[in-house]
Every structure is written in C-alpha cells, then in structure tokens.
Amino acid sequence: MSGRLLQLAWRNLWRNRRRTFITMAAIAFGYAMLLFVACLMAGLRWQMIQNGTCLVMSQIQVHAPGYYPNRSLQKTLGGRQGTDVSAMLASIAADRRVNAVAPRVYGYGLLSAAHRSAGVELMGVVSEQETRITTLNSQVVKGTYLNARVPKGVVIGDKLASTIGIELGSEIVLLTQAADGSMGNDVYTVVGILHTGLDAVDRGLVLMSLSSLQDLLHLAPGRIHEVGIKLNHITAASTVAAALEVRLAKSLPVRVMAWPELAPELANYIQFNHGVTVVLFFIFFLVAVIGVMNTMLMAVFERTREFGMLMAIGMRPTQVIGLILTEAAGLAVASLVVGATLGVPLLWYLQVHGLDLGGATGEVVSVAGVVVGHLWYGRQDFSAYSQAAIGLAATALVSALYPAWRAAQLRPTEAMRKV
Amino acid sequence: MTGLYLLAKISWRNLWRNPRGTLLTALALGLGLALLLISLGLLDGGHEQTIADGVRFGPGHVVVQARGYQDSSSDELLLPAQVVSTVEGFLQTGNIKKIVRGVSPRLLATGLMSSSASSAGVRIVGVIPKDDRAVSLIPQRMVEGTWLTSDDKLSGVVIGDELARKLELKIGSKAVLMTQALRPPGIQTGTASGDEMQSTLLRVSGIFRTGLQAIDANMIFLPLSAAQALLGVSDGQVTQVALLLVQEGDSPLVARALRKQLTGSPVEVLTWRESLPMLAQILGLDHAFNYIMNGVILAMVGLGILNTILMRVLERRYEFGVSKALGLEPRQLAIMVVGESLALTAISLTLGLVLGLSVQHYFATAGLDLRWIFKAGLPPALVFDPILYSRLSVVRIVWSVSIVFAMATIISFYPALKAARTDLPDALKVL
Numbered sequence: 120m121s122g123r124l125l126q127l128a129w130r131n132l133w134r135n136r137r138r139t140f141i142t143m144a145a146i147a148f149g150y151a152m153l154l155f156v157a158c159l160m161a162g163l164r165w166q167m168i169q170n171g172t173c174l175v176m177s178q179i180q181v182h183a184p185g186y187y188p189n190r191s192l193q194k195t196l197g198g199r200q201g202t203d204v205s206a207m208l209a210s211i212a213a214d215r216r217v218n219a220v221a222p223r224v225y226g227y228g229l230l231s232a233a234h235r236s237a238g239v240e241l242m243g244v245v246s247e248q249e250t251r252i253t254t255l256n257s258q259v260v261k262g263t264y265l266n267a268r269v270p271k272g273v274v275i276g277d278k279l280a281s282t283i284g285i286e287l288g289s290e291i292v293l294l295t296q297a298a299d300g301s302m303g304n305d306v307y308t309v310v311g312i313l314h315t316g317l318d319a320v321d322r323g324l325v326l327m328s329l330s331s332l333q334d335l336l337h338l339a340p341g342r343i344h345e346v347g348i349k350l351n352h353i354t355a356a357s358t359v360a361a362a363l364e365v366r367l368a369k370s371l372p373v374r375v376m377a378w379p380e381l382a383p384e385l386a387n388y389i390q391f392n393h394g395v396t397v398v399l400f401f402i403f404f405l406v407a408v409i410g411v412m413n414t415m416l417m418a419v420f421e422r423t424r425e426f427g428m429l430m431a432i433g434m435r436p437t438q439v440i441g442l443i444l445t446e447a448a449g450l451a452v453a454s455l456v457v458g459a460t461l462g463v464p465l466l467w468y469l470q471v472h473g474l475d476l477g478g479a480t481g482e483v484v485s486v487a488g489v490v491v492g493h494l495w496y497g498r499q500d501f502s503a504y505s506q507a508a509i510g511l512a513a514t515a516l517v518s519a520l521y522p523a524w525r526a527a528q529l530r531p532t533e534a535m536r537k538v
Numbered sequence: 539m540t541g542l543y544l545l546a547k548i549s550w551r552n553l554w555r556n557p558r559g560t561l562l563t564a565l566a567l568g569l570g571l572a573l574l575l576i577s578l579g580l581l582d583g584g585h586e587q588t589i590a591d592g593v594r595f596g597p598g599h600v601v602v603q604a605r606g607y608q609d610s611s612s613d614e615l616l617l618p619a620q621v622v623s624t625v626e627g628f629l630q631t632g633n634i635k636k637i638v639r640g641v642s643p644r645l646l647a648t649g650l651m652s653s654s655a656s657s658a659g660v661r662i663v664g665v666i667p668k669d670d671r672a673v674s675l676i677p678q679r680m681v682e683g684t685w686l687t688s689d690d691k692l693s694g695v696v697i698g699d700e701l702a703r704k705l706e707l708k709i710g711s712k713a714v715l716m717t718q719a720l721r722p723p724g725i726q727t728g729t730a731s732g733d734e735m736q737s738t739l740l741r742v743s744g745i746f747r748t749g750l751q752a753i754d755a756n757m758i759f760l761p762l763s764a765a766q767a768l769l770g771v772s773d774g775q776v777t778q779v780a781l782l783l784v785q786e787g788d789s790p791l792v793a794r795a796l797r798k799q800l801t802g803s804p805v806e807v808l809t810w811r812e813s814l815p816m817l818a819q820i821l822g823l824d825h826a827f828n829y830i831m832n833g834v835i836l837a838m839v840g841l842g843i844l845n846t847i848l849m850r851v852l853e854r855r856y857e858f859g860v861s862k863a864l865g866l867e868p869r870q871l872a873i874m875v876v877g878e879s880l881a882l883t884a885i886s887l888t889l890g891l892v893l894g895l896s897v898q899h900y901f902a903t904a905g906l907d908l909r910w911i912f913k914a915g916l917p918p919a920l921v922f923d924p925i926l927y928s929r930l931s932v933v934r935i936v937w938s939v940s941i942v943f944a945m946a947t948i949i950s951f952y953p954a955l956k957a958a959r960t961d962l963p964d965a966l967k968v969l
Contacts, residue, residue, distance in 0.1 A: 136846075137852060138849070138852055139854070141845055142845075142850055144841070144845065145841065145845045148838075148841050149838060149841070152834055152837065152838050155834065156831070156834055159830070163827075188703075189703075189704065196673060227658070228655075234962050237659065238647065238648075238650055238658065238659025238717075239659070243789055278611065281610060281611070281612075282612065282914075284609060304599070318752050319751065319752050322839060323659070387749065391908065393578075394906065394908035394927065395584060398580065398906065398908070398926075399580070399581075399831060402573050402576060402835070403577075403834065403835060403838065404578045405572050405573055406569075406570060406838045406839060407838060407844070409565075409569045409573075409842060410566070410570075410838065410841060410842035411568050411843060411847065412566075413562060413563070413565075413566035413842065414845045414846070414849060416562055417559065417562065417563075417846070417849040417853065418849060419851070419854035420559070421849075421852070422556070471668075473831070488687060495826075495827075
C-alpha cells in the first residue's frame with residue numbers, strides 16, 4: 120500500500136506542475152535567503168573575534184600567576200630566576216592545536232623628545248615570532264617594522280608621533296624604572312610609525328625588540344612576562360587555554376588566559392551583536408515561515424474537491440492525509456535541496472570574496488576596540504543552516520496537514536461540492 | 539462608468555466569497571509588512587543608540603575647538619574665553635535653544651598620576667560638573683562615590699575603575715597629579731622644562747566604569763577651574779566646547795549656524811562625523827548592514843506576495859472560465875482581478891500596519907531586552923545598552939508601505955494577464 124501511496128504522491132506532484140513549482144519556489148527561495156543571512160551573521164561574529172585578537176593581543180596569553188592585569192614588572196614567568204624561554208615555547212608549540220607562539224616583555228616609561236614627553240607602554244617582541252601571531256607589522260604606515268639592522272629601533276603610533284612631534288629617524292629617550300629599582304634610560308631611533316585605528320595603540324604603545332627592552336628594564340634574558348599564542352581554530356581558545364594551563368603547571372606556575380578573559384569588552388560586544396543578529400534571524404525565519412505556510416495552505420485547500428473524489432472512490436481519510444503528507448514531505452525535501460543548491464555559490468562567494476560595504480572608506484575602523492575592515496566575509500554556520508531547514512520543513516508539513524485533516528473530516532459528497 | 543462600478547462590486551464580492559482564502563492572503567501580506575516594520579525599527583533603533591552613546595563618550599554632536607586641534611590634537615591649542623561666551627550666548631537664542639540639550643566647555647591635557655602603589659599616564663578633562671552632566675555619559679556610569687559636585691578648586695577627582703585598580707585607589711584616597719603647564723605654540727621659554735612641572739594632591743571622589751578600556755584606564759575628570767589652575771591656563775581658556783543636541787539630525791544645521799556666528803575667530807566647528815571619523819565609519823558599516831538586511835527581508839516579503847497571488851489565480855481558473863462564458867471581456871476580467879488585488883493589498887497593509895506599529899511601539903517604549911543572550915560570568919559593565927529600543931520614522935513607515943504596495947500591484951498584473959487569457963473550453967474542464 121505504501122508503495123502505491125508513494126506512486127500516487129509522485130504523480131500528483133507532476134500532475135499540476137505549476138502548483139508544485141510555486142510551492143517549491145516559496146520554500147527554496149526562503150531557505151536560500153536564510154542561508155545567506157546566517158552566513159553573513161556568523162561571518163561578522165568570526166571577523167570581530169579574529170580582528171579583535173590578531174592585532175596586538177593574540178588569542179591566548181600565558182603569564183605568571185598574578186601578573187595580569189596589573190603587569191607588575193617583577194612577575195616574570197618562572198619568578199625572579201626566569202625560565203628557559205625556548206624550551207617553554209617549544210613545549211607550548213608541541214600542542215597540535217597551536218599555530219604559533221611568541222615571547223613578550225612589557226614595561227611602562229616616559230618617552231621624551233625635544234621639549235615634550237609622554238607616558239607610554241613598552242612592548243618588547245621578537246619580530247620573526249611576533250609577526251606569526253599578530254598583524255601589527257602590517258599596520259606600519261611609514262618606515263619599517265622592527266628589524267635586526269637597527270637593534271635599538273622602536274616603532275610607535277602615529278598619534279604619539281604627532282603629539283610629541285617626532286618623525287621617522289628621530290631619536291627619543293626612554294626613561295623607566297628597571298627591575299632592580301634603578302632608573303633605566305637609553306636613546307632609541309624611530310624606525311617605523313604605525314596606524315591601527317585603536318587609540319590605545321596609536322597614542323600609547325612603543326614597540327621594540329625583546330632583548331633591548333630586557334636591557335632597558337635590567338631583566339635577564341630568561342625573564343619574559345608573557346607568551347602569546349595563535350591557534351589553528353580560534354573557536355577552541357578557551358578549551359586549549361585550560362588544557363595548556365594544566366600541562367604547563369607541571370613544570371612552572373602559570374596562568375593561561377583565552378581572549379574572552381583578556382578582552383571582556385570584546386566578548387561583551389560580540390555577545391551583544393550576537394543577540395541582535397539572533398533576533399533578526401528569527402524575524403527573517405518568521406517571514407520565510409509565513410511564505411511557506413501560506414503557499415502550502417492554499418495549495419492543499421484548493422484540492423478539497425480532489426480529495427472528496429478520492430474518498431468517494433474508496434480511499435480512507437487517513438490514507439488521504441498520508442498521501443498529502445507524503446507529497447508535502449517530498450516537496451519540502453526537494454525544495455530544500457534546490458534552496459541549498461542556489462545558496463551554495465552565494466555562500467562560497469561570501470566566504471571567499473566577502474561583501475564590500477564601503478569601497479569609499481577603504482580604511483580600517485574599530486568597533487569596541489575591534490578593528491573591522493570594510494570587507495564583510497561570510498562564515499559557514501551549519502547549525503543555523505540545519506535549524507532553518509528543519510523549521511521550514513516542519514512548517515510545510517504542518518501547513519499541509521491542517522487542510523488535509525479538514526478535508527478528511529468532510530463527507531465525500533460535501534468535499535466534491537467545494538470549488 | 540457603470541461597467542467599472544459593476545466590476546468593482548464583483549471584485550469586492552469575489553474577495554468575500556472565499557473569506558478563508560482572502561484572510562489567509564491578507565494575513566500573509568500583513569505579517570510580512572509587520573515584520574518588515576519591526577525589523578526596520580530595531581535596526582534603526584540600534585543605529586541611533588550607537589550614535590548617541592558614541593558622541594556622549596566623546597565630544598558631543600557638535601564641537602567647537604581651536605583651529606587645527608582636530609588634526610594635531612595638540613593640547614596647547616586653546617579657545618579664548620570670549621569664544622566660549624559667544625558660543626554660550628548664541629545657543630541661548632530663540633530657535634537654537636530648543637534643539638540643544640547641553641553645552642559643556644572642557645579643558646583637555648595629559649598628566650602623570652601617581653599613588654603610593656604605582657603611577658600612570660592620564661588624560662585630564664577639566665569640566666564644569668553641572669554642564670558636563672548634560673552632555674557626557676560618564677556621570678551616569680558612576681560605580682562608587684559621586685560625580686563632581688561643585689566647581690570648587692578643592693573638590694575631588696573622578697577616575698575610571700581600571701585606573702583605580704592600577705593605582706590601588708579608593709574613594710577618599712589621595713593621589714598626586716603631575717602636569718606640565720600648557721604653552722601657547724610659538725612661545726619658547728628657552729629654559730629647561732623642569733620649572734614648569736607642577737604637582738597637586740587630589741582626593742578621589744568618584745569612580746566610573748564605562749566598559750571601554752581606553753576611557754576607564756585613562757580619563758580623569760576635574761572641575762574646570764582646578765584644571766585651569768593646574769595647567770597654568772589663564773583667562774578662562776578651554777580646549778573645546780561640546781554640544782549635545784536633542785536630535786542627531788540637527789548637527790549640520792547647528793554647526794553651520796555656529797560657523798557663521800564665529801567667522802573670523804581662529805576656531806573650527808565640527809559635527810560628530812568630522813570629530814569622530816571612526817564612529818562615522820562604523821555607522822557607515824552599520825548602515826550598509828541594515829541596507830542588506832532590508833533588501834533581504836523585502837525580497838522575502840515580495841516573494842511571499844508573488845506566491846500568494848499566483849496561487850490564488852491558479853485555483854480560480856474554473857471561475858474565470860465561467861465569467862468568460864457569461865460574457866466578460868478579457869479586459870474587464872483583467873480589471874476585475876487587479877481591482878481585487880488592490881483591495882486585498884489595502885486590507886493586508888492596514889492589518890500589517892496595525893500589527894507592526896503596535897509591536898514596534900512596544901519595542902520603542904519597553905525595549906527589547908537582550909540580556910538573556912549574555913552569558914553569566916561576563917563582567918557586568920556594558921558599553922552597549924543591552925536593551926534595544928526600536929525607532930521608526932514616519933518616512934520609513936511610508937517608504938515600506940509604498941514599497942510593499944507597489945510590489946503587490948506590479949505582481950497582480952501577471953494574474954490579471956493570465957485571467958484575461960483564460961482559454962475557455964480548457965478552463966471549464968472539471969478536474
């Protein structure tokens with residue numbers, strides 16, 4: 120019997136091709152649109168996380184316990200004795216989820232040039248390693264990034280440069296309190312000026328090589344404050360951070376923090392944004408559901424007469440309902456496949472090329488401390504895709520069931536009188 | 539003429555001959571419009587909220603400052619006191635007064651703040667407490683103590699919680715602020731700068747938290763007169779005068795009026811789009827995002843209409859056949875179908891407007907609470923208000939209603955054509 124039912128359903132779908140086509144279009148187009156929106160929204164979220172962490176912060180940071188957020192000079196990894204830096208880096212990089220690692224030293228100081236001075240944050244990095252985890256090097260607008268040719272070169276932000284009145288090649292003096300309590304000061308040359316769009320960096324950061332900052336702060340080469348980590352998949356940040364903390368703690372007391380902990384402001388904004396997009400997506404979903412529901416209801420209601428005929432020639436009401444549900448299910452599945460087929464090139468384009476939102480601005484901008492480009496890339500969000508598919512298919516089935524059930528209640532003669 | 543009237547009458551009766559079908563269609567169209575209005579309201583509301591918060595953490599909707607300050611951000615560039623009084627006087631006049639919410643003169647400089655624990659570079663903002671309350675959001679974000687109370691030189695200092703934590707300061711703690719006197723550009727003293735350094739003992743009277751690291755870790759607020767004394771600024775000079783308007787849309791108007799008023803003075807009058815280019819760009823992105831979302835939702839609503847109308851025509855072939863057999867001409871049949879569609883659209887749009895505007899009104903007054911999205915464990919500070927208030931202008935409403943109406947009308951021409959072309963013997967065939 121069920122074989123017959125399938126055959127009947129199949130023939131019915133082909134009997135009135137236009138009706139089938141219209142219903143399919145409603146579901147398929149609605150689904151393609153939902154795919155498009157879900158992809159863009161996931162992309163926005165991912166881009167914010169990515170951009171928020173890739174500039175200076177990095178995705179995971181390893182510190183000595185108590186170092187963050189006060190950044191006390193003395194609290195280096197491994198305490199006053201320091202640690203074997205390269206062994207530690209190697210041990211972190213041994214985790215296969217880790218993409219790259221880089222050591223860092225921080226300090227505060229007073230930068231002076233000519234008549235003016237400003238309080239600045241000093242960051243010491245090893246440029247070959249640092250460029251693998253952050254992208255500050257790509258933000259240099261004048262001069263170059265740190266390089267081995269100028270060991271005592273520094274890179275500063277454009278706002279700091281204009282406030283203090285210094286240019287590329289200027290000499291500056293950095294004054295700071297060193298780890299041993301003495302005052303450290305030395306002369307450096309500005310080799311690069313960068314513009315990130317983040318005020319804290321553009322106005323207050325001085326980037327220099329790890330070893331020269333260690334010299335200035337009177338720190339031994341084995342003493343570093345932080346290890347920055349980049350992962351292969353940023354979504355795993357919190358899990359990897361927890362695992363690393365357990366593993367590293369066996370040899371050294373450490374605190375490992377992932378980006379949501381390091382930048383609660385960013386995590387907060389992403390949550391907010393996520394909330395807005397969830398609400399929007401829900402509204403879009405409702406629009407699609409109404410379209411599908413309406414089309415399906417009408418398509419089945421207009422067939423009341425046909426169902427009366429079927430019942431008149433001996434089909435039981437339950438069989439009629441079964442027939443309609445089979446048709447609806449087949450139609451829904453086929454439409455979703457068509458919708459997904461339409462959507463795939465769109466999703467592919469979004470992920471690869473992105474959507475250009477402001478060719479005119481062409482500049483980097485920052486939102487809540489996150490630099491966002493003007494290109495908006497999509498990102499695949501398969502859970503949203505499948506939820507939308509299930510939702511639309513369920514809508515189609517329920518909307519077919521109601522008029523079918525109503526028709527099945529009627530006596531065949533009544534049903535056949537309906538036009 | 540009677541023919542047209544008759545056709546209209548038939549159209550109207552046709553609509554109610556199948557009330558279920560009509561209501562279903564009206565509901566689909568109406569819900570589409572309602573959802574369009576709701577999403578537009580939420581998107582525009584979010585947009586306006588971002589502008590409002592953004593300018594209130596910065597220099598307001600319109601700012602008056604010394605010429606060249608925006609580019610150089612050099613603290614030595616000051617506004618003479620008479621410019622400040624001109625601006626304040628001008629804003630008291632007639633129409634302008636009604637569209638301005640607050641005016642706050644501010645003196646900005648950098649300094650070094652030290653406590654027994656540590657020291658940090660800070661951004662000093664000297665304000666008239668009462669005036670700044672009307673412009674800035676900081677006074678509303680106090681977590682401990684109070685905002686500056688009087689314009690008294692001995693009053694305290696208000697700092698951000700990040701700075702308080704870094705310097706280990708509490709309410710009532712004392713801190714030393716070291717500053718360098720501001721020199722007008724061009725005047726070189728020739729002596730070493732040491733003699734111009736000044737340090738003052740301040741008492742923390744309030745701590746705020748905005749959630750923005752750059753503000754919480756850097757900004758300190760002092761009464762204007764105290765800041766002027768500390769920085770060696772005489773004659774009531776300030777860095778800028780920040781204006782907050784009732785409506786963002788008036789910014790260019792106010793800026794233009796002020797520019798005219800201040801012609802000849804060495805000042806620049808900037809709207810927030812110029813003083814906060816970053817914010818303007820973010821909003822540009824936001825705008826583009828909204829456009830895309832509007833486009834998608836319109837396409838979906840349009841497709842819904844198309845489907846519904848096509849479906850209706852499909853199921854009425856028999857009826858059109860009968861009408862034709864009774865002698866209705868193709869043109870008359872077409873007019874009848876279009877008339878029906880228009881009436882149906884009108885009903886749907888009314889339904890949609892009532893529904894959409896009431897939900898929109900609810901979101902505009904009570905707001906849409908997004909807090910359930912926030913995971914527990916995140917710090918409570920919010921840069922963004924977690925309650926989203928919908929905002930929908932009349933222009934937007936008219937715009938969306940007309941677009942939906944136009945779509946429905948254009949789409950209804952297809953079934954009209956189809957109806958006119960009904961092939962008689964074929965259509966009358968019983969299924």
